[in-house]
Amino acid sequence: MSLSDTLSAHVAGLTWDMLPDSAAQAARLVLLDASGVMLGASGLAEEVRPFLRMAAATGAGPCTVVGTDLTASAPMAALANGALAHALDFEDAFDRAPGHPNASLVPALIALAQAGAPVDGRRFLTALALGGDLSCRMGLALRQPMEAGMWYPPPMLAAYGATVGAANLLGLDATQVRDALSLTLCQATMPGEIKYSAGTVLRAVREAFPAQAAVQSALLAREGVAGFEQPLEGRAGFFALYAGGKFAPADLTEALGESFWIEHLTYKAWPSCRGTHPFIELALQLREGLDPAAVVAIEVEHDDVQAMLVEPIERKRAPAVAIDAKFSIPFTVALALARGRVGLDDFDVTALADPAVLALAAKVTCRQAPRDSWQRGSGGALRIGLAGGAMREAAVDNALGCPDRPLGEAALVEKFVACAARAARPRSEAEVRELAAKILVLEECEDVGALFR
Structure with a gap:
């Protein structure tokens, strides 16, 4: 047969x-x-x-x-x-x-x-x-x-x-x-x-x-x-x-x-591409007690699957349409840091033009540096540099919602x-x-x- x-x-x-x-x-x-x-x-x-x-x-x-x-x-x-x-x-x-x-x-x-x-x-x-x-x-x-x-x-x-x-x-x-x-x-x-x-x-x-x-x-x-x-x-x-x-x-x-x-x-847990989720999770985690105005640099480490979510970087920092925003690590990280959420109502035309979000997205830099412990496409690391030289950083192997961390x-x-x-x-x-x-x-x-x- x-x-x-x-x-x-x-x-x-x-x-x-x-x-x-x-x-x-x-x-x-x-x-x-x-x-x-x-x-x-x-x-x-x-x-x-x-x-x-x-x-x-x-x-x-x-x-x-x-x-x-x-x-x-x-x-x-x-x-x-x-x-x-x-x-x-x-x-x-x-x-x-x-x-x-x-x-x-x-x-x-x-x-x-x-x-x-x-x-x-x-x-x-x-x-x-x-x-x-x-x-x-x-x-x-x-x-x-x-x-x-x-x-x-x-x-x-x-x-x-x-x-x-x-x-x-x-x-x-x-x-x-x-x-x-x-x-x-x-x-x-x-x-x-x-x-x-x-x-x-x-x-x-x-x-x-x-x-x-x-x-x-x-x-x-x-x-x-x-x-x-x-x-x-x-x-x-x-x-x-x-x-x-x-x-x-x-x-x-x-x-x-x-x-x-x-x-x-x-x-x-969030209405965007699965590959953005580790960075949304990390941004929300690192945001606690943080003044977004104090952020001077945001560094993302991703894998090969997520490369399409950061390239070309200028487009991903300022997406023109909602679905491209949902397909962008820089934008979704900035959204999480600026608003403290990434929800159903956060991808309208107002969000796409939000000066606070766009200013943070412009500070995002990305490099492909996968770690063996990451689930391909849904792990990642995030570093946030603050005024005065302080740094916040964290990583996640597989973002919230996966079978090992179910909703x-x-x-x-x-x-x-x-x-x-x-x-x-x-x-x-x-x-x-x-x-x-x-x-x-x-x-x-x-x-x-x-x-x-």
Whole structure:
């Protein structure tokens, strides 16, 4: 049996009674966190407006654009909700193979859960656990970075997890799952140029495209569109195209169905790129009792993954758009020092032009000097020089929110409440907390789609 056949059979065969309790709990937390972030983005993120308008223009449908009164077809709802999922850069992350395994998956599953007959919580959680796991496995299996080919991997890897989650939710057989993966291979791409443009907001809404691709692929496969025999490992399949054929098949299949990588996710404490988080944490720590006006120099030590968050330095010190600010170590450090927080309301046009923040950001210098103890992409060191020659410094191996330093369920509920309060169509706090409580016992729900209508 080929690798693609093995994985497709696993996707087609996985059911709720096969899912470990720990994986089911992880899936509940994923849905809580992801849906809250989408609700917040519906009211806060200007970048998503064209996607919402496009969904509205295509006509009403059975599926909800989360946080709004808009409805659309499943593919268009997945597109709009996918745009919401990463717009605040506040969704979960997988530190071991840097990516966001659920930002395409959750929008795709919500759309499909509303598109046809009711989907119960057990089916939904199973599909969610499965899809998130595969996306993580694909990242771990890489033996040549996708960036070497000038690709931007997070949304590309997430597309395949979203596809298998959608396929499982729809009850596709193994051949249809393989077909769906093939169809996603024909659609899901993301060039590395997304990192280099100063003015684009595509990085904010990037998950729109893989979420829509996943829904379309699964629906077309169900209708009988035939794909390739080996969409993943074939001589011109995913790993050949995007990793020079250098990957470890065992990382895709080891303990398949027994161990689920979504149990090892990071949940973000701050709405910005995960690579900025160690420096935000350190800035907030070192700020205690500090007068920002006394700061004369700020020195950052980072690793190779975080280099994209400090280069080019002048742009990162004064970003032009919110998503670039969230993708900037100098700006987020300055924001933390100037305001004593990095929150949902701290990336608007006022913040981007705040003289106090920009003055501190101009004092940030950066050098690549990784330490062996750091988790790649989420560790770092910070030094703050003060007037009179005093120095404050600290380092962290892996920023808050990682599996070893988790936020915890109670903190995630409060994050959900804070995000939902900023939705385009806000609910009362009591309603929001009731929704959070229902998500945390989702296996008891008879119609998941109804929760988000």
